[in-house]
Amino acid sequence: MPYDPVRARDLRLRRQYGITTEQYEQMLAHQGGVCAVCRRPPKNLPLNVDHDHTSGLVRGLLCWRCNSRVIGAARDDPSVLRAAAEYLDHPPACAAIGAVYGRTGRVTKKRRRRRKTPTK
Numbered sequence: 001m002p003y004d005p006v007r008a009r010d011l012r013l014r015r016q017y018g019i020t021t022e023q024y025e026q027m028l029a030h031q032g033g034v035c036a037v038c039r040r041p042p043k044n045l046p047l048n049v050d051h052d053h054t055s056g057l058v059r060g061l062l063c064w065r066c067n068s069r070v071i072g073a074a075r076d077d078p079s080v081l082r083a084a085a086e087y088l089d090h091p092p093a094c095a096a097i098g099a100v101y102g103r104t105g106r107v108t109k110k111r112r113r114r115r116k117t118p119t120k
Helices: 005-017 021-030 064-071 078-089 092-097
Strands: 048-051 058-062
Touching (some): 021 058, 058 064
16 A cells, blocks of 8 residues: 555544544634744644643644744743743843843854965
């Protein structure tokens, strides 16, 4: 039997999350085809199924960055995300020293010239 990527994906969705491909497509349409957190459409990869690691509850579809770096970094703890939002809304540095604006953009190091080694 030849490998069928559509069937393989359906089996993985059923086994890992207890949903069908049709249910995945239903969630995707409900979210407007975008990540539920950052609201951006996927570029190369399909959106990840986000789920609660304790209960197994399927929560929605997220891009890789939001799934691993935002939700994953917060360890599924909403209070961490609320604290991060509060931090962004009211930076403690502004209360301590006032609004100070540093350099914007990427700071690059100057490259040192390589010394030419004398040839013998």
